[in-house]
Amino acid sequence: MQKFSVDKSGFYGEFGGAYIPEILHRCVTELQDSYLEILESDAFREEFNRLLRDYVGRPSPLYLSGYLSARHGCRVYLKREDLNHTGAHKINNTIGQILVAKQLGKSRIIAETGAGQHGVATATVCALMQMECIVYMGKTDVERQAVNVRKMEMLGATVVPVTSGNMTLKDATNEAIRDWCCNPANTHYIIGSTVGPHPYPDMVARLQSVISEEIGRQLMEKENRPSPDYLVACVGGGSNAAGTIYHFLAEERVKIVLAEAGGKGIHSGESAATIQIGTEGIIHGCKTLVMQTEDGQITEPYSISAGLDYPGIGPIHAHLAKTRRAKVVAVNDDEALRAGLALTRNEGIIPALESAHAIAALDKIRFNQGDLVVLTLSGRGDKDLETYFKINDIIE
Numbered sequence: 001m002q003k004f005s006v007d008k009s010g011f012y013g014e015f016g017g018a019y020i021p022e023i024l025h026r027c028v029t030e031l032q033d034s035y036l037e038i039l040e041s042d043a044f045r046e047e048f049n050r051l052l053r054d055y056v057g058r059p060s061p062l063y064l065s066g067y068l069s070a071r072h073g074c075r076v077y078l079k080r081e082d083l084n085h086t087g088a089h090k091i092n093n094t095i096g097q098i099l100v101a102k103q104l105g106k107s108r109i110i111a112e113t114g115a116g117q118h119g120v121a122t123a124t125v126c127a128l129m130q131m132e133c134i135v136y137m138g139k140t141d142v143e144r145q146a147v148n149v150r151k152m153e154m155l156g157a158t159v160v161p162v163t164s165g166n167m168t169l170k171d172a173t174n175e176a177i178r179d180w181c182c183n184p185a186n187t188h189y190i191i192g193s194t195v196g197p198h199p200y201p202d203m204v205a206r207l208q209s210v211i212s213e214e215i216g217r218q219l220m221e222k223e224n225r226p227s228p229d230y231l232v233a234c235v236g237g238g239s240n241a242a243g244t245i246y247h248f249l250a251e252e253r254v255k256i257v258l259a260e261a262g263g264k265g266i267h268s269g270e271s272a273a274t275i276q277i278g279t280e281g282i283i284h285g286c287k288t289l290v291m292q293t294e295d296g297q298i299t300e301p302y303s304i305s306a307g308l309d310y311p312g313i314g315p316i317h318a319h320l321a322k323t324r325r326a327k328v329v330a331v332n333d334d335e336a337l338r339a340g341l342a343l344t345r346n347e348g349i350i351p352a353l354e355s356a357h358a359i360a361a362l363d364k365i366r367f368n369q370g371d372l373v374v375l376t377l378s379g380r381g382d383k384d385l386e387t388y389f390k391i392n393d394i395i396e
């Protein structure tokens with residue numbers, strides 16, 4: 001059997017590790033040395049579970065979608081992370097990390113954000129814990145996710161628009177790392193996905209694994225089965241996917257489908273289909289698949305969905321793809337938009353554009369009648385309404 005847990009140096013097979021500048025060595029090592037002890041302590045578990053239940057509203061429902069089940073000729077359940085406080089799965093991770101930051105005695109929080117969901121989730125927990133919060137966000141994303149910017153500011157965060165590169169998630173992450181280098185002693189960097197140097201991919205996957213823990217329990221209640229035939233999730237950096245598959249990884253009969261952003265087509269030069277067109281490289285402190293030129297310059301990614309617009313991928317997912325444990329499909333912008341609108345019209349659920357990629361991926365799989373499928377609806381579409389309105393007007 002393949003090994004999917006992280007080793008002592010932070011590797012999943014050949015991917016992972018911690019490639020960091022000297023100045024960050026102390027705080028990254030401090031985190032590496034303490035995260036497992038903190039996450040596994042009774043005090044942490046009690047507070048984390050209390051906040052997930054009473055503040056976030058967990059467990060999130062597992063909902064049998066009549067529309068998707070009829071369309072695909074099998075039973076399709078939606079794991080409703082869109083119903084969480086702040087509208088996405090990102091809050092699971094930020095609640096956990098702010099508790100870790102407090103335990104480490106940090107007073108200042110920084111974060112990067114693409115779609116703004118992680119930024120809002122970070123600003124929210126900082127308001128809850130009364131901690132200073134600075135969120136770096138590419139200027140392109142500031143413009144396409146304006147409501148989330150206003151929300152972060154309302155919550156008391158400072159949003160810093162980043163104007164380097166194509167002004168999206170990669171550039172925001174660069175700026176956040178630069179800030180961390182200048183303020184290593186008092187600052188905790190809440191990374192929003194299963195990316196970055198070890199221990200972030202493992203820490204974020206563990207914090208998001210509440211998703212798969214609940215799926216197992218809920219399937220038992222609803223279907224009298226402990227696991228599904230398929231798990232489907234979109235991947236930006238990979239946190240909702242990692243959380244969805246965490247407790248099922250060792251069960252080889254559970255098929256994993258990861259949907260990445262095909263943008264305008266994976267060979268169009270305008271996509272973020274990192275797993276399919278990326279090559280091995282280092283980005284933001286981690287060895288993984290990276291969209292890059294032959295001489296190692298990062299290629300600018302593109303997706304209609306700000307949360308998937310990233311030229312790297314979590315090392316867990318790079319490893320899952322390389323070992324063929326996961327099937328990876330690219331979903332283009334227009335396929336995602338249409339799938340999102342179809343769910344809206346036929347099920348009364350407006351999904352985030354990121355999640356709409358996972359829904360569209362179902363069309364690329366041939367299911368059998370008895371199959372049991374669980375798809376993680378990672379977030380709600382409120383932040384994407386402007387984009388949906390445009391395409392809806394064209395279709396009408």
Ligand SMILES: Cc1ncc(COP(=O)(O)O)c(C=O)c1O
Pocket residue numbers: 088089114115116117118192193194234235236237238239240241306307308352354355378379380
């Ligand atoms: C709703 C939603 N889903 C998915 C993602 C992608 O992130 P990840 O791959 O870490 O789940 C984002 C990122 O912002 C998001 O906002």
